[in-house]
Amino acid sequence: MTDAPPPLSLPTSLLTSLLTSLLTCKDMAAFVAHGFLRFDEIVPRDLCDAALAELATGFKPTPFLAARDSPQAQWPGKPLATLWRDSSAIGPILGLPRVNGIIESLLGPGALYDHHYAHVIPPHQRWSQPWHADAIIDPRPYAFDIQLFFFFHDTPRQAGGTMILPGSHFRRVNESDIARTQNFRGQVPTVCQAGTLMVCHHGLWHCGQPNHTDLPRTMLKLRLGPAERQLRRFDLRDLDDPRVSEILRTEPPWMGSADARLEVVHRIKLWRALTGDDRFDMDHWLTRIENDRT
Numbered sequence: 053m054t055d056a057p058p059p060l061s062l063p064t065s066l067l068t069s070l071l072t073s074l075l076t077c078k079d080m081a082a083f084v085a086h087g088f089l090r091f092d093e094i095v096p097r098d099l100c101d102a103a104l105a106e107l108a109t110g111f112k113p114t115p116f117l118a119a120r121d122s123p124q125a126q127w128p129g130k131p132l133a134t135l136w137r138d139s140s141a142i143g144p145i146l147g148l149p150r151v152n153g154i155i156e157s158l159l160g161p162g163a164l165y166d167h168h169y170a171h172v173i174p175p176h177q178r179w180s181q182p183w184h185a186d187a188i189i190d191p192r193p194y195a196f197d198i199q200l201f202f203f204f205h206d207t208p209r210q211a212g213g214t215m216i217l218p219g220s221h222f223r224r225v226n227e228s229d230i231a232r233t234q235n236f237r238g239q240v241p242t243v244c245q246a247g248t249l250m251v252c253h254h255g256l257w258h259c260g261q262p263n264h265t266d267l268p269r270t271m272l273k274l275r276l277g278p279a280e281r282q283l284r285r286f287d288l289r290d291l292d293d294p295r296v297s298e299i300l301r302t303e304p305p306w307m308g309s310a311d312a313r314l315e316v317v318h319r320i321k322l323w324r325a326l327t328g329d330d331r332f333d334m335d336h337w338l339t340r341i342e343n344d345r346t
């Protein structure tokens with residue numbers, strides 16, 4: 053008789069740390085409903101200070117500004133893990149287990165770099181950036197990119213933290229189509245402590261704000277796309293928690309009841325895509341129209 057091979061198992065501590073750095077189903081539902089997630093003080097202060105110092109040196113220029121023959125010009129489309137290898141702060145920040153877990157939960161493994169830019173609003177700038185959504189050039193209905201907004205210094209309201217409109221991400225607009233509007237009901241300014249990260253769906257409406265302080269306001273934006281299908285990449289242990297549906301139903305204040313129905317349908321479809329559960333529904337919204345027998 054031969055001995056059976058020992059069962060393949062990971063040490064519990066490793067398994068727990070892998071799982072705890074991933075987003076839960078409730079987190080993912082919040083992303084699907086609101087189009088963003090906020091992580092307060094996720095980057096330690098010392099790394100924030102180092103990141104600001106690194107940005108002040110000119111950093112790696114965004115590919116838009118890089119010389120055509122420079123390595124940075126070739127970055128778009130490359131795996132994130134292969135970039136910022138020699139960076140003293142941005143690389144280590146992107147390597148933080150929690151930051152990695154967030155990216156992996158939303159995009160799956162091997163996230164691909166799209167672009168980055170350090171948005172600096174000078175002191176006493178009274179101009180407000182017009183509302184916009186970034187580069188809506190893609191027809192993908194439910195795959196999505198994410199945009200990481202890093203705030204490396206305390207950002208009080210006067211300092212011009214990015215304004216966002218929660219729940220706007222399914223309203224696909226081309227860049228500045230929404231620029232003639234000054235304020236939307238339900239808009240939320242980013243007011244936060246150093247080290248805060250906002251992770252936004254690429255369709256989320258947003259704009260920079262005036263900076264009434266004596267200091268520049270810096271926000272590092274990094275856009276990433278998926279390398280694989282965004283399917284069940286997060287911690288699935290709370291998949292059947294009834295709060296998942298409650299979160300998916302949340303209505304932002306700008307939505308009328310007719311609009312809300314359209315949004316719910318989008319959310320159900322994205323939830324189906326992310327979980328692989330083609331029968332998932334809420335209040336019969338999609339099942340009602342899936343009876344075409346022709």
Ligand SMILES: O=C(O)CCC(=O)C(=O)O
Pocket residue numbers: 171172173181186212213214215258259260261271273
């Ligand atoms: O500076 C900001 O707060 C936002 C800038 C931005 O996201 C953009 O220009 O697309």
